[in-house]
Amino acid sequence: MTHLKRILLGEQGLVVIFAVAFVIVSLTVPNFLSERNMLGLLQSVVTIGIIACTMMFCLASRDFDLSVGSTVAFSGMVAVMASNATGSILLGLLAAVLCGGFVGTVNGVVIARFRINALITTLATMQIVRGFALIASDGRAVGINDPSFYQLALSRFLGIPTPIWVMGLFFIVFGFVLNRTVFGKNTLAIGGNPEASRLAGVDVARMRIWIFALQGIVCAVAGVLLASRITSGQPNAATGLELSVISACVLGGVSLAGGRAAMTGVIVGVLIMGIAENVMNLLNIQAFYQYVVRGLILLLAVLLDNLRSAAGRQRV
Amino acid sequence: MQDFLEFRSIFKGYPGVQALSDVSFAVRKGAVHGLMGENGAGKSTLIRVLSGDQSADEGDIRIDGEVQRYRSVRDAFHAGVIVIHQELQLVPELTVAENLWLGHFPGKGGVIDRRKLIGVVSQKLAEIGIDVDPTAKVASLSIGERQMVEIAKAVMLEARVIALDEPTSSLSSRESEILFALIDRLRANGTVILYVSHRLDEIFRLCDSLTVLRDGKLAAHHPEISKVTRDQIISEMVGREIANIWGWRGRSFGAERLRVESIAGPKLKVPLSFSVRRGEIVGFFGLIGAGRSEMARLVYGADARSQGTVSVDGATVPADSPPKSIRAGIVLCPEDRKFDGIVQGRSIEENMTISARRHFSRLGIINPKRESELADKFIAKLRVRTPSRRQDVVNLSGGNQQKVILGRWLSEEGIKVLIVDEPTRGIDVGAKSEIYEILYGLAEQGMAIVVISSELPEVMGIADRIIVMCEGRLAADMPRAEFDERRILAAALPDIKNSKDLALTQVQ
Numbered sequence: 001m002t003h004l005k006r007i008l009l010g011e012q013g014l015v016v017i018f019a020v021a022f023v024i025v026s027l028t029v030p031n032f033l034s035e036r037n038m039l040g041l042l043q044s045v046v047t048i049g050i051i052a053c054t055m056m057f058c059l060a061s062r063d064f065d066l067s068v069g070s071t072v073a074f075s076g077m078v079a080v081m082a083s084n085a086t087g088s089i090l091l092g093l094l095a096a097v098l099c100g101g102f103v104g105t106v107n108g109v110v111i112a113r114f115r116i117n118a119l120i121t122t123l124a125t126m127q128i129v130r131g132f133a134l135i136a137s138d139g140r141a142v143g144i145n146d147p148s149f150y151q152l153a154l155s156r157f158l159g160i161p162t163p164i165w166v167m168g169l170f171f172i173v174f175g176f177v178l179n180r181t182v183f184g185k186n187t188l189a190i191g192g193n194p195e196a197s198r199l200a201g202v203d204v205a206r207m208r209i210w211i212f213a214l215q216g217i218v219c220a221v222a223g224v225l226l227a228s229r230i231t232s233g234q235p236n237a238a239t240g241l242e243l244s245v246i247s248a249c250v251l252g253g254v255s256l257a258g259g260r261a262a263m264t265g266v267i268v269g270v271l272i273m274g275i276a277e278n279v280m281n282l283l284n285i286q287a288f289y290q291y292v293v294r295g296l297i298l299l300l301a302v303l304l305d306n307l308r309s310a311a312g313r314q315r316v
Numbered sequence: 317m318q319d320f321l322e323f324r325s326i327f328k329g330y331p332g333v334q335a336l337s338d339v340s341f342a343v344r345k346g347a348v349h350g351l352m353g354e355n356g357a358g359k360s361t362l363i364r365v366l367s368g369d370q371s372a373d374e375g376d377i378r379i380d381g382e383v384q385r386y387r388s389v390r391d392a393f394h395a396g397v398i399v400i401h402q403e404l405q406l407v408p409e410l411t412v413a414e415n416l417w418l419g420h421f422p423g424k425g426g427v428i429d430r431r432k433l434i435g436v437v438s439q440k441l442a443e444i445g446i447d448v449d450p451t452a453k454v455a456s457l458s459i460g461e462r463q464m465v466e467i468a469k470a471v472m473l474e475a476r477v478i479a480l481d482e483p484t485s486s487l488s489s490r491e492s493e494i495l496f497a498l499i500d501r502l503r504a505n506g507t508v509i510l511y512v513s514h515r516l517d518e519i520f521r522l523c524d525s526l527t528v529l530r531d532g533k534l535a536a537h538h539p540e541i542s543k544v545t546r547d548q549i550i551s552e553m554v555g556r557e558i559a560n561i562w563g564w565r566g567r568s569f570g571a572e573r574l575r576v577e578s579i580a581g582p583k584l585k586v587p588l589s590f591s592v593r594r595g596e597i598v599g600f601f602g603l604i605g606a607g608r609s610e611m612a613r614l615v616y617g618a619d620a621r622s623q624g625t626v627s628v629d630g631a632t633v634p635a636d637s638p639p640k641s642i643r644a645g646i647v648l649c650p651e652d653r654k655f656d657g658i659v660q661g662r663s664i665e666e667n668m669t670i671s672a673r674r675h676f677s678r679l680g681i682i683n684p685k686r687e688s689e690l691a692d693k694f695i696a697k698l699r700v701r702t703p704s705r706r707q708d709v710v711n712l713s714g715g716n717q718q719k720v721i722l723g724r725w726l727s728e729e730g731i732k733v734l735i736v737d738e739p740t741r742g743i744d745v746g747a748k749s750e751i752y753e754i755l756y757g758l759a760e761q762g763m764a765i766v767v768i769s770s771e772l773p774e775v776m777g778i779a780d781r782i783i784v785m786c787e788g789r790l791a792a793d794m795p796r797a798e799f800d801e802r803r804i805l806a807a808a809l810p811d812i813k814n815s816k817d818l819a820l821t822q823v824q
Contacts, residue, residue: 181680182673189670192659199656201642201671259661
């Protein structure tokens with residue numbers, strides 16, 4: 001019992017639980033382990049997975065971003081409209097990234113320079129940006145003119161769809177950034193103790209602005225891939241995404257109090273969210289129940305995390 | 317009188333450390349009992365076990381002959397044991413009376429009986445002789461007053477045992493005297509006080525009996541404090557004789573290094589000017605609230621200045637930005653290690669290299685080998701006691717945390733001015749000597765050093781020159797040859813009237 005407890009509450013507890021759950025599900029749920037289903041599962045978590053990378057930084061630095069869902073919809077819309085208007089997909093992508101980066105920078109400047117609570121600021125920009133998406137499209141979906149835009153999401157490399165490669169690349173890059181760069185270490189330091197970090201010479205305000213700007217840019221990438229997959233710019237796309245992304249991060253052991261985050265944890269968090277949904281779909285469980293299950297998983301993860309940090313404190 | 321509080325062979329281990337082994341001693345009713353020991357000697361663990369925060373692996377605590385089996389702080393409360401920590405546990409936005417009643421407000425059906433709320437508190441405060449307005453918000457009180465409120469709370473809860481952990485570490489000497497008078501009254505009422513302190517003067521002033529811990533074991537138990545000497549206690553604590561803990565040695569000074577010209581800020585209205593030479597250690601002394609830390613924060617750029625310039629080796633330092641100050645060679649070890657110094661939850665390595673890591677990064681990517689080499693180098697050089705550089709910095713004792721913060725700056729390149737604010741607060745004698753030694757070493761390399769301290773013996777022991785501050789102004793400036801305890805204190809005191817008796821208590 002104590003042995004089990006030590007494993008579950010240890011650093012890799014979540015990974016162990018994930019592995020066990022994965023094996024059980026593979027053995028019991030028919031068609032789960034098929035290549036087709038696996039790729040579908042990964043496809044379904046691409047948006048969450050990509051954004052979780054930067055949300056991890058945001059949470060690790062003790063901040064919060066609710067505007068990601070709106071930014072995804074808005075930048076996807078911008079990408080479609082700009083590429084339709086100019087006939088160039090590249091220009092569309094550039095416009096989307098600029099818009100995403102702009103939203104993020106505004107968030108960052110308001111939060112870090114004007115010292116407005118991150119929750120409130122991004123609650124406001126979440127609505128403003130959603131409004132922009134609706135205004136720009138007059139509330140309707142905007143279809144993609146150039147079919148090669150679809151190729152962003154449909155193309156495959158070595159049999160695996162491009163968006164999954166992008167997500168994998170983001171996992172690797174941001175995992176590296178978190179653990180091996182000044183930016184990542186400073187993010188964790190700010191989250192651990194902002195004032196001490198400031199006095200130690202970290203430019204806290206600039207760091208926070210960068211984190212939000214990066215978040216905006218990453219949202220734009222996710223928004224473009226999403227628009228490509230659903231073959232249009234949808235002003236109502238990705239509603240509620242912010243909560244799924246934050247859930248995935250928290251599931252992955254990112255502390256809302258800041259200072260603690262790990263890429264592997266976030267990846268596992270994202271996959272748990274994806275598997276839960278996928279399995280319920282395979283078992284034909286009604287969508288309404290899925291909300292309940294998702295909520296329960298999140299609660300359990302947070303409780304586990306709480307037990308883990310309590311066990312950690314015992315050692316102090 | 318019989319033993320009231322008794323520890324019977326207490327054992328407590330953490331992974332890798334036996335924090336307490338076979339600690340047994342007893343305290344008489346109505347006694348103030350001192351608890352001393354170096355950091356890591358087991359004092360904090362013992363207090364935690366007493367407070368119910370953690371339970372002992374073996375052994376038990378008896379109060380009035382009764383074995384206590386509590387498992388939480390709440391149980392300890394009910395048993396009449398209250399621990400007052402260095403970090404006070406009051407709600408700043410509530411009034412004194414509300415804080416004292418917190419958890420069991422008087423009244424009916426959820427409506428608070430305001431008359432009783434305030435009445436009982438004023439009576440209680442008067443009874444134990446605490447002069448604080450019960451309707452004042454705690455946020456408006458000084459740290460000393462807050463501590464009184466904390467003690468009043470313990471008395472209201474009818475504590476039979478009150479443990480005080482370094483209560484005077486952030487008090488001025490006048491506030492400390494008021495606290496001591498209060499402790500004397502509690503003693504007369506029969507309360508057992510367990511008094512943890514590093515200050516020998518206080519132990520002799522207050523305590524009836526004393527226990528010294530070393531490496532988690534009982535090093536000595538003195539039922540009568542009158543039968544021991546200071547030197548004996550110090551050698552029991554460290555296991556060796558420390559003849560002179562200051563170890564000051566003469567040095568020659570070079571050209572002017574730090575020049576501060578009429579700086580002022582929101583909290584320091586009167587412009588201040590001073591300078592420090594190469595190799596010189598200047599001590600800033602003053603009562604709490606004299607503006608020394610505010611001065612340091614202005615010089616470092618941690619707070620915005622409204623006027624004035626700071627220059628290092630003749631070059632002006634841009635204001636208001638710690639990163640720019642660091643690049644210009646000025647660094648600060650802040651007063652409050654826990655809130656402004658260490659980054660909790662991160663490793664020793666990350667805490668040490670937080671500033672310097674940019675030097676061994678290419679395109680923002682840290683070279684992990686150089687990072688760990690640097691951390692190991694300063695862990696060894698500053699003798700930080702830790703099994704590994706990967707250890708969470710919170711697990712270190714105060715002295716070792718201070719060394720990590722010093723290491724943070726020593727690992728920076730080209731530091732010319734080091735400002736250390738209360739470098740040895742809450743740190744044991746052995747580690748203090750080590751920190752002084754580090755400071756002398758840096759001064760010998762030509763650094764200009766500013767040491768802020770509230771302990772007069774410390775400032776006099778290590779500084780080459782003392783600048784006294786009083787109510788936000790510079791009150792005196794004297795070289796080591798002219799050091800005079802009475803003169804320094806007189807300059808630090810805002811009110812001449814009170815200076816005589818206070819000076820006397822300090823001298824004794």
